[in-house]
Amino acid sequence: MKKVMIILAVAALAITAFGKINVLYMAQAGYQPSDMEQMGALFTELTGIDVEFTFVKYDEMHDKIITSSAVPFGTYDVVLLDLIWTAELGEKQLVTPLDSYITKQMREDIAPAIWDAFTYKGQTWAMPFLANFQLFFYNKAILKEAGYNHAPKTLEEMVEMMKAxxxxxxxxxxxxxxxxxxxxxxxxxxxxxxxxxxxxxNENGEPVFNQGAGLKALEFMVMLLDEGLANPNSLNMDEPMAKDDFIARNVAFNTNWTFQYGFLNDPSVSNVVGEAEMGLIPVSESVYDPEKYYTATVSGFQGLAIPRNSGNKNEAWKFIRFVTSPIVQQAYLKEMPVWKSVQDNPWVRTVDPVMDIKAQEIAASHHRPKVAQYQEVSSILQRYIHLALEGKMSPKEALDEAVVRIDKVMK
Incomplete structure (x- = not known):
């Protein structure tokens, strides 16, 4: 079925060419390497353009993009771009603006918030590919054993369940x-x-996480560790490891990117088949409103970009247009499609019974700061949040120091 749908996509795009492109992609959350290799193989079969993938861990992506884009002739023709890199790569013009390739119809079929993630100083630096965001995963069988028949709506209710x-x-x-x-x-x-x-x-671009909601968030994380509710191994886990812990039935709750949903009912890897559900992330009872504020998530939108030093820009765009096309995304529904027409398609709603949950969650997205110095900002945050989780600093001390250091970077 996938192959038939994608063949139709190629016919619709009417692309015929020859050559070779090199693609740098992430082997972590989102579309998995096997998905990308399938797309690449079909693209090659139908266009004559060979595709060679390089898969790296997420935390290696940024430096590889920077390094390969800084020389006259680059290694890659297409790279995966996280929204948090848009400002930096756009400011340094290390990738190619794509506005001349993007049609009015394409712009109208993708939500402005997603386009905005890849726009900087009036130009579009990547084509939206992955509407990634986090969701809540819970084991209903474990909850039933503990005496509950519903998912928690608030963080406080979830803590009560965990204690039970x-x-x-x-x-x-x-x-x-x-x-x-x-x-x-x-x-x-x-x-x-x-x-x-x-x-x-805040709205002025100033860090304010050392007070109010930001302080409460870190205090909550520390509390989960101190009370033995969170696995201390979490301090060494990345997203795939957290996914593995959940589908091994070692825990009752976690949050993760949309990719985790595809593993829940796969009997070849999962011990929670028929037990696990995906739902909306709970919020604190202090802000919970069943009509206006009942969930919150983090955006992880990702796009495909063409490095400025690619020698195969036209072929690169053909590949990007192919793998991001609505019909290809409709064939790979394990991830949230970026196109409104696909999200609202009645057939898609039938095939993907959690599309409504995804639509509600993505509407509650919170974004990481869109600043050209984001790498330094993130590094500081990682360090001091982790120090608090390790018990080496109090949450307030850690966040105060992080704000001081970020202020210096931003000046």
């Missing part, structure tokens, strides 16, 4: 997450800050 699970000896640690000292830790902190009703920076 632990007290009854069902699980040693009801929660685990990707809290290693990497970018994923910042993502977890962003949604938790949102779950307490705030954001890391």
């Amino acid at each position: 699970i632990k007290a009854k000896g069902i699980l040693k640690y009801p929660w685990s997450d990707s809290w290693n000292q990497k970018e994923g830790l910042v993502c977890e902190y962003v949604w938790l800050t949102g779950a307490f009703g705030g954001d890391l920076f």
Whole structure:
């Protein structure tokens, strides 16, 4: 079915060419390497353009893009661009503006918030590819064993459930997450800050996370560790490891990117088939409103960009247009499609029974700061949040120091 749909996509795009392109992609959350290789093989079969992939861990992506884009002739023709790199790469013009390739119809079929993630100083630096964001995962069988028949709506209710699970000896640690000292830790902190009703920076671009919602978020994370509710191994976990812990039935709750949903009911890898559900991330009871504020998440939108020093820009765009096309995304529904027409398609709604949950969650997205110095800002956040989680600094001390250091970077 996938192959038939994609053949139709190529016919619709009417692309015929020859040559070779090199693509740098992430082997972590989002579309998996096997998905990309399938897309690449079909693209090659139908266009004659060979595709060679380089897959690296997320935390290697940024430096590889910077290094390969800084020389006259680059290694890659297409690179995966995280929204947090848009300002830096646009400011340095290390990737090619794509506005001349993007049609009015394409712009109208993707939400402005997604386009905005890849826009800087009036130009579009990547084509939206992945509407990634975090969701809530829970084990309903474990909850039933603990005496509950519903998912938690607030963080406080979730803590109550975790304490019951632990007290009854069902699980040693009801929660685990990707809290290693990497970018994923910042993502977890962003949604938790949102779950307490705030954001890391204010409307003037100033860091304010050392007070209010940001402080409550880190105090909450530390509390989960101190009370033995969160697996201490979370401090060394990335997203795939957190996913593995959940589908191994070691924990009852976690949050993760949309990719985790595809593993829940795969009997070849999952011990939670028929038990696990995906739902909306709870927020604190202090801000919970069933009509207006009942969930919060972090955006992780990703796009495909063409490095400025690619010698195959036309072929690169043909590949980008192919893998981001609505019909190809409709064939790979394990990830959230960026196109409104695909999200609203009745057939898609039938095939993907959680599309409504995804639509509600993505509407509650909180963003990491869009600043050209983001790499330095993130590095500071990672360091001091992790120090608090390790118990080496109090949450307030850690966040105060992080603000001081970020202020110096931003000046």
